[in-house]
Amino acid sequence: MPNGILVFAEHRGGAFNKTSFEAVAAAQQLGASLGQPVSAVVLGTDAALASQVAAYKLDKVVSVEHPKLADYTPDGYADAMERAVRALDPQFVIMPHTYLVRDYAPKLAARFGKDLISDCVRASVSDGAVTFSRRIFQGKIDADVVANGEPPVFATFQSGAYRADQAERGGEAAAVESLPVEVGEVRMQPEEPFQEVKQAVDLTKADTIIAIGRGIKGQEHIALAQQLADLLGGEIAASRPICDAGWLPIDRQIGSSGQTVTPKLYIALGISGAIQHLVGMKNASTIVAVNKDPEAPIFDIADYGIVGDLFEVIPVLTEEIKKLKG
Amino acid sequence: MKIIVLMKQVANKDAILRINKSETWIEEGDLSHEVNESDGYALEEALRLKEKHGGGEVVVCSLGPQRVKSVIKDALARGADRAIHVVSDDTAQLGPYAAAKVLSEAIKDEQADLVLTGLQSDDNGYAQTGVILAELLGLPHATIVIEVDASGEGLRVKRELESGWYQWYAMTRPALLTIQSGISQIRYATLKGIMAAKKKEIKEVAPNAEALSAAAHQRITKVYFPQKTKQTQFLGDGDAKAGAAQLAEKLRTEARIF
Ligand SMILES: Cc1cc2nc3c(=O)[nH]c(=O)nc-3n(C[C@H](O)[C@H](O)[C@H](O)COP(=O)(O)OP(=O)(O)OC[C@H]3O[C@@H](n4cnc5c(N)ncnc54)[C@H](O)[C@@H]3O)c2cc1C
Numbered sequence: 001m002p003n004g005i006l007v008f009a010e011h012r013g014g015a016f017n018k019t020s021f022e023a024v025a026a027a028q029q030l031g032a033s034l035g036q037p038v039s040a041v042v043l044g045t046d047a048a049l050a051s052q053v054a055a056y057k058l059d060k061v062v063s064v065e066h067p068k069l070a071d072y073t074p075d076g077y078a079d080a081m082e083r084a085v086r087a088l089d090p091q092f093v094i095m096p097h098t099y100l101v102r103d104y105a106p107k108l109a110a111r112f113g114k115d116l117i118s119d120c121v122r123a124s125v126s127d128g129a130v131t132f133s134r135r136i137f138q139g140k141i142d143a144d145v146v147a148n149g150e151p152p153v154f155a156t157f158q159s160g161a162y163r164a165d166q167a168e169r170g171g172e173a174a175a176v177e178s179l180p181v182e183v184g185e186v187r188m189q190p191e192e193p194f195q196e197v198k199q200a201v202d203l204t205k206a207d208t209i210i211a212i213g214r215g216i217k218g219q220e221h222i223a224l225a226q227q228l229a230d231l232l233g234g235e236i237a238a239s240r241p242i243c244d245a246g247w248l249p250i251d252r253q254i255g256s257s258g259q260t261v262t263p264k265l266y267i268a269l270g271i272s273g274a275i276q277h278l279v280g281m282k283n284a285s286t287i288v289a290v291n292k293d294p295e296a297p298i299f300d301i302a303d304y305g306i307v308g309d310l311f312e313v314i315p316v317l318t319e320e321i322k323k324l325k326g
Numbered sequence: 327m328k329i330i331v332l333m334k335q336v337a338n339k340d341a342i343l344r345i346n347k348s349e350t351w352i353e354e355g356d357l358s359h360e361v362n363e364s365d366g367y368a369l370e371e372a373l374r375l376k377e378k379h380g381g382g383e384v385v386v387c388s389l390g391p392q393r394v395k396s397v398i399k400d401a402l403a404r405g406a407d408r409a410i411h412v413v414s415d416d417t418a419q420l421g422p423y424a425a426a427k428v429l430s431e432a433i434k435d436e437q438a439d440l441v442l443t444g445l446q447s448d449d450n451g452y453a454q455t456g457v458i459l460a461e462l463l464g465l466p467h468a469t470i471v472i473e474v475d476a477s478g479e480g481l482r483v484k485r486e487l488e489s490g491w492y493q494w495y496a497m498t499r500p501a502l503l504t505i506q507s508g509i510s511q512i513r514y515a516t517l518k519g520i521m522a523a524k525k526k527e528i529k530e531v532a533p534n535a536e537a538l539s540a541a542a543h544q545r546i547t548k549v550y551f552p553q554k555t556k557q558t559q560f561l562g563d564g565d566a567k568a569g570a571a572q573l574a575e576k577l578r579t580e581a582r583i584f
């Protein structure tokens with residue numbers, strides 16, 4: 001009889017990812033509602049790493065060990081996790097929806113003839129049944145999802161869905177158990193991670209950021225937003241598609257694969273508000289969104305919103321600010 | 327080099343979405359569609375690899391109803407050599423395992439050197455189909471790929487990690503890669519390409535029945551617009567210009583920006 005919740009704690013080179021502890025919080029809350037024990041699993045070469053996770057209130061921490069797990073590879077991780085899941089036989093496997101998990105966890109689930117309930121923003125329990133909620137259509141719609149079939153159920157949670165500081169710590173350290181596993185052939189060799197040469201603009205220091213999205217329609221219209229930025233002494237930035245198209249250099253991209261900024265003012269012009277963009281700017285003090293779609297997810301985090309055409313808004317806004325500045 | 331590119335058709339990004347009567351999906355009837363964003367980049371990468379490495383074949387494969395033919399025809403016009411259309415009317419509730427299973431049955435006999443997919447679909451957003459497909463085909467994979475070097479016997483791929491970090495992987499070939507948007511600039515279809523596409527083969531196949539009917543491991547019970555959590559002050563009440571004037575005032579008096 002499968003039992004318990006197993007949460008995957010991710011680290012790179014020994015440093016745990018904060019979203020791992022968000023996943024711990026999610027698993028603990030699920031465990032509390034279902035009356036099920038929660039254990040964590042850490043992949044690596046020795047148990048020292050796992051002890052870092054043992055401070056949390058957990059039934060135990062399982063250290064899955066093999067020399068081939070020194071560096072992350074999807075082949076190595078899928079093999080090791082498959083064996084761990086089979087050995088521990090949990091009802092739920094909970095993971096953070098990180099780039100690393102996206103890379104190997106679908107392969108892991110496929111070994112069980114399944115897929116992941118991926119990128120969830122919530123889980124709720126009623127009468128012992130779990131409903132997961134995930135965002136579809138790039139954040140525009142929510143879907144409630146239930147799992148079918150035999151356990152284990154694999155689910156990943158979006159960064160920010162739960163708070164890491166809500167992960168409960170235990171009175172005394174949880175027991176750490178070593179689980180040596182077999183790992184088969186690893187067909188890829190990772191090289192050292194790196195950052196591109198120093199960015200030409202450091203947007204993290206800007207007080208005001210005027211960000212444009214696909215709603216700007218053409219490269220020739222960027223000047224409009226630039227004028228507004230100049231007037232406010234701010235920097236221009238963009239969502240990913242603008243940089244992908246080569247309209248602005250990549251060091252002006254905001255989001256999960258770009259820069260993370262916390263300016264005093266962030267004006268989003270024609271940006272829909274996909275989660276990968278929001279993670280890069282949601283902590284700005286004042287957020288303004290201009291979008292012609294009233295349901296655009298960007299409005300969910302905006303302090304001020306204008307539903308309308310940015311080509312009508314920008315010239316008037318620029319003029320009015322000029323007037324008020326005198 | 328033989329390269330298979332998986333391309334999905336999704337709702338147009340600018341489409342106004344409405345929820346269907348049973349609240350289980352969106353209203354599909356009057357929607358316009360386009361190619362999934364990252365899949366367009368996957369096709370571009372396949373065409374460039376073919377050109378760079380002295381030929382071979384680029385085969386496009388799409389699973390969906392007849393309307394996905396427009397994605398296929400556009401890919402052929404841009405330079406793909408032929409296409410496989412796995413025809414199925416109802417794919418909206420197909421989970422990523424089932425979709426990958428159907429797609430693997432459709433392409434497994436092709437023995438491709440490379441299979442390219444997008445990294446994520448813009449509608450379901452599972453971010454899984456490519457990786458599961460790799461497992462089903464027995465191929466090594468890399469996800470969120472932003473550069474491909476196929477000059478050697480194996481592959482070297484540059485993967486995007488979070489917050490501006492990257493990593494190169496050396497891997498064996500054949501392989502499956504999930505491509506990130508922005509890997510290169512997408513070409514336009516030329517008139518010549520559009521004409522040439524008319525003569526290219528589009529093979530229609532039925533989805534493998536067993537794969538299609540396999541019980542879904544996840545089922546959508548309800549869809550709805552997300553609950554707003556923040557109290558946004560909406561300005562202008564539908565009048566963009568009035569909103570802009572009010573905003574200038576608020577930025578000065580409330581947010582104290584200037
Ligand atoms: C692994 C991964 C990493 C990613 N990393 C990033 C990242 O770092 N940064 C990032 O931004 N994205 C990233 N993305 C992409 C992200 O998912 C979205 O696709 C992207 O943010 C959408 O950009 P957008 O809002 O400009 O475009 P769209 O989603 O197309 O939105 C355009 C918006 O403009 C509005 N609009 C159109 N015309 C007008 C007008 N005239 N006036 C007013 N409004 C108008 C529309 O209503 C729409 O809401 C990533 C995706 C993945 C899968």
Ligand SMILES: Nc1ncnc2c1ncn2[C@@H]1O[C@H](COP(=O)(O)O)[C@@H](O)[C@H]1O
Nearest residue numbers: 332333389443444446447452453454455
């Ligand atoms: N119906 C489909 N037809 C062709 N390719 C698909 C289909 N569904 C998913 N894919 C491919 O799998 C990728 C990831 O999709 P997803 O797992 O839904 O996020 C997409 O970018 C496509 O390349």
